[in-house]
Amino acid sequence: MGSYDALLVVSFGGPEKPEDVMPFLENVVRGRGVPRERLLEVEAHYQRFGGYSPINDQCRALIEALRAEVDLPIYWGNRNWHPFLEDTVRQMAADGVRRAAAFATSAYAGYSSCRQYRDDIARARSAVEGAPEIVKLRHFHDHPGFIAAMADHTREALSRLPAEDAERARLVFTAHSIPLSMAATAGPEGGLYEAQLRTACELVAGELGREAFDLVWQSRSGPPHVPWLEPDVCDHLAELAKEGVESVVLVPIGFLSDHMEVIYDLDVEAAAAAEELGMRMVRASTAGTHPRFVRMIRELVEEPEPAACPATCCPAPRRPAAAGADQRSG
CATH class of the missing domain: 3.40.50.1400 (Rossmann fold)
Structure with a gap:
């Protein structure tokens, strides 16, 4: 090849x-x-x-x-x-x-x-x-193969809800939170991590004929004084419950496999939060x-060989404690 x-x-x-x-x-x-x-x-x-x-x-x-x-x-x-x-x-x-x-x-x-x-x-x-x-x-993030896989898995998750609930269910995409300082330097001009995730969410939602969706964050593990991308998925579920949302499909768009951060942070912690809030929640599979x-x-x-990545792109975080214990973890 x-x-x-x-x-x-x-x-x-x-x-x-x-x-x-x-x-x-x-x-x-x-x-x-x-x-x-x-x-x-x-x-x-x-x-x-x-x-x-x-x-x-x-x-x-x-x-x-x-x-x-x-x-x-x-x-x-x-x-x-x-x-x-x-x-x-x-x-x-x-x-x-x-x-x-x-x-x-x-x-x-x-x-x-x-x-x-x-x-x-x-x-x-x-x-x-x-x-x-x-x-x-x-x-x-925007390759048709990745988008098709995530759209299929999201459809399957929706099918596990009663038809009426599925139609009204809120799509909530999740990705690994990172420090704001790291997010600001992602890509040659900064902000690319969040921008690429939002593009992926828009493409998957578009495949499902949906315009509305939320992008939220999970698995924060840094010290409290360091600001990270928010809102956290569990906090967001609480806000949705206040708005009267009854059914949610969590889509782990930021991950490629159902590893520990998915099965613990979503299937255990977020599922418990949804149950406490009286909210129906199903979780889509990752691309796998x-x-x-x-x-x-x-x-x-x-494909042709990709262009070289600029040496200044996505530098290491300055604070040694900013990247937490289980970031991108297995």
């Missing part, structure tokens, strides 16, 4: 047994000054599910689906847990890979969602003698292994 001789899937990683959880979280927050109490709080989220995050199995499922679409060797490396990216790049070099396309499991611009993956790749390559050239594929989404990845590999 094109000038690539391999495809590399780059993801966040996640623990797969109870004893993995704290070492994984320590990897995530290393150098960020996140309080121990916050780590223990997030650890409890994972231990509630047996110390297991579904993200690694979901990466395996995506790779298996890709094998039927992509006529290239497929490799997989994580930022924070096994298989670590550096180990994967070392294996690629040993296998004679010379030039690989990298698909990162995030659709949007931003430090944690894009720049940090670029830095991860550069760091892994610098540590491996004879490392292949690795080209990160472009953002795909939807056939149109899988085909999208092949189409990205077949």
